[in-house]
Structures are given as C-alpha cells and as structure tokens.
Amino acid sequence: MSALMQTYARLPVTFSHGAGVYLYDTDGRRYLDALSGIAVNGLGHAHPAVTKAIRDQADKLLHTSNLYRIEVQEQLAETLCAVAGMDNCFFGNSGAEANEAAIKLARLYGHQRGVDKPSIVVLEGAFHGRTLATLSATGNRKIQAGFEPLVAGFIRVPRNDIQALQQVAANNPGVVAILAEPIQGEGGVHPLSTEFLQAMQDICREREWLLMLDEVQTGNGRTGHYFAYQGLGITPDVVATAKGLGNGVPIGACLARGKAAQVFGAGHHGSTYGGNPLVCAAALAVVNTIAADHLCDNALAMGQLLRDTLLADPTVAPHIREIRGAGLMLGIALQRECGELVAAALDAGVLINVTAGDTIRLLPPLIINETETLELAAAVAALIRNFA
Ligand SMILES: Cc1ncc(COP(=O)(O)O)c(C=O)c1O
Numbered sequence: 001m002s003a004l005m006q007t008y009a010r011l012p013v014t015f016s017h018g019a020g021v022y023l024y025d026t027d028g029r030r031y032l033d034a035l036s037g038i039a040v041n042g043l044g045h046a047h048p049a050v051t052k053a054i055r056d057q058a059d060k061l062l063h064t065s066n067l068y069r070i071e072v073q074e075q076l077a078e079t080l081c082a083v084a085g086m087d088n089c090f091f092g093n094s095g096a097e098a099n100e101a102a103i104k105l106a107r108l109y110g111h112q113r114g115v116d117k118p119s120i121v122v123l124e125g126a127f128h129g130r131t132l133a134t135l136s137a138t139g140n141r142k143i144q145a146g147f148e149p150l151v152a153g154f155i156r157v158p159r160n161d162i163q164a165l166q167q168v169a170a171n172n173p174g175v176v177a178i179l180a181e182p183i184q185g186e187g188g189v190h191p192l193s194t195e196f197l198q199a200m201q202d203i204c205r206e207r208e209w210l211l212m213l214d215e216v217q218t219g220n221g222r223t224g225h226y227f228a229y230q231g232l233g234i235t236p237d238v239v240a241t242a243k244g245l246g247n248g249v250p251i252g253a254c255l256a257r258g259k260a261a262q263v264f265g266a267g268h269h270g271s272t273y274g275g276n277p278l279v280c281a282a283a284l285a286v287v288n289t290i291a292a293d294h295l296c297d298n299a300l301a302m303g304q305l306l307r308d309t310l311l312a313d314p315t316v317a318p319h320i321r322e323i324r325g326a327g328l329m330l331g332i333a334l335q336r337e338c339g340e341l342v343a344a345a346l347d348a349g350v351l352i353n354v355t356a357g358d359t360i361r362l363l364p365p366l367i368i369n370e371t372e373t374l375e376l377a378a379a380v381a382a383l384i385r386n387f388a
Contacts, residue, residue, distance in 0.1 A: 018045025044365035057281035087261035091275025095216030095242035096129025098252035110176035127186035177210035182228040185217035188356025189331025220244030224300035224327030299327035309377035
C-alpha cells in the first residue's frame, strides 16, 4: 500500500475473484456488485465468452503495433461502427484517451476549416477524464484545482440551458464542436433534457460544429441502447467510448461519421497499445455478446424493475427524492448527503457508489437477472430505510 501514490481513498476490501454479478473477497465473503468496476463489467465477472476470447488470443498473439494491419482490430472497428451507425474509429486505452482523440479531431477539423483558435463547448457538471485536456473539459473545479494552467479552448455552459448555448453560438465564431455526456455520470447521474439534446444537434447542424458525445459511461448497453443517443433521437458526428467496451481490458474508442470521419490522416494521432490484438479480441466478444444475449433489452427491463420495486415500497419511497438515469445507470437521490452508505453497503455485502453527495449510483452488470435485481433492490431498500 505504501508504495502506491495515495490518489485513491480505498475501501478496506480486496477481491480475489468474481463470477457473474458477484465478487468474492480474500476471506471468501460474497458481494453483489452493483458498481461493475464503475460501469466496466457489463458482462459481469469471468464471463465465459470474454475469458475464451482472451485465452484464444493470448495463445496466438498479444501485440504487434499499429505499424501493421491487425485483423481483429479491423473486425472490431467494423462491428462497432455497424452497431453505432458510424463510419470509422480510432482505438486508445481508456475513456480519457477516447475523449482526447475527439478533442484533437475537433481542433484539427477547425484548423482544416481555417479556424486558428478552435474551441469546444462543454457543460457544467461534466466529467471527461483526468488527462490535462480532459480535466480542462471537465466541469468540476475540484478535479482541476492545482493543475493550472488548464488547457485552453473550452467554453462552458450550464447543463440543459438552451439560451446559454445559443448565446455562446452567437458570440464565439471559433467554436467547432460540442462535447457532452448524454447522461452525466460522475456529475450525479443527470440526463440531458430532450430539448437540450435537440438544441445541441440543431446548433451543430446550423453552424457545422461537430456534435461529440462522451459515451464512455453511458455506452455499450448501459442505458438500454447500445449507445444512449440511439434512444434519444439524435445522431452525433463523434462518439467516445471505453469502460464497458472491454469488460475489464483497457480499451477506448473514438468513432466518427461523415465529415468527422475524414479529419484524421496518417500521423495525426497514435497509441502504442491502442487496439492491440488482445484487447480487440476481448472487446469483439463483448460487443457480440451484448447483441446475442439482448443485454440492452435486459438493461431496460432490469432497470425498470429496480426502480419500480424501490418506489413501490412504502417504507422506502418517501425517502427517495427522485430516481434519475436510464437502463442500468441509475442515480437514487435521497433527501440529504449519504456518502456513509458506501461503507454500510459494503458491510451488507453490496457494492454501490455515491455521487454528488446525496445520490446512490447503481451500475450493476447488464447480465443481472430478475432474482439478482430483486436481491439488489431489497439490499438498497434496507440501506435507505436504516439511513433514514
Ligand atoms: C463520461 C466519462 N468520460 C470519461 C471518463 C474517463 O475514463 P477513464 O477513467 O477510462 O480515462 C469517465 C470515467 O469515469 C467517464 O465517466
């Protein structure tokens, strides 16, 4: 422990293995995982399709380099683009890198159109990562403090404020793109309103800005659609994703469509590991399993069951201010700050998270079944009751 930089306040538990929606600690105690490694393990733990893909690939080839063609990378790109309605993609190793690629793509798009200081509209409450550019795009001062000077070129507007967006459009000729999460995850599980999403798309179309969605957390089935925008009636030009794409192997992707897909050429961006054979084999198994096992539908159904069960319980519902989110990305806002519930849940054998002070965040694996969902609902209900 002491040899690690203390960048995390860790909980006092170590897991040795997992199976499905359950994790087991080094003392053999079982936990219901309602966090999925923060929206990563959509297929749960030790999913046989992912394990097999990794084993088979490891037997053949782990890494070559992007200096050569990588068959499984091309296969993954094609599969992912078909699912997303996009034209091409770039692979990195994380969500922050997926957003970095999007930010670079937007800047280059601007320069190619003669804008020498291109800027990107971002939202208050957003979270886009911890690299310098992505923390600069993030709308949370705590994450930025101490790391100034920040990367320039981001203009912030309040979430769901159409007028502010229009004002920025009218007064900033250098804007080339908007970057936003369809549902802000780290910011407290706040969905963007339908009107705001539509306004973002309209302004982007009118002004030839790129509409760029950060689907690092919302993507890969989490909200009940492969990507959240597929349920929201908008079509982005650029999509960044990661987390659930690899189910635990480090992979991120920046997908692009139409004019955005023409921006990067040879030498514009790169990554040594990005999209190597091992991670692409795993991710391909993930994308195929999400489709084959109808996990988007399951996320919708189980998310609804979780909400309905909690709200139908008269000993719990009065203590819930609201439940936000979609599919299996749920924020249960309570009447007051509830950070202590993370440790209480751990004691009770359930892994949850609290964001924005007063909101329980649930991100269970997409494979969760009805019995496990009811077990989770009962555990969360007990936590809320005891807390209240
Ligand atoms: C919406 C969003 N974007 C970007 C990131 C950063 O991803 P990573 O930690 O893989 O760099 C996260 C991580 O929580 C996220 O939720």
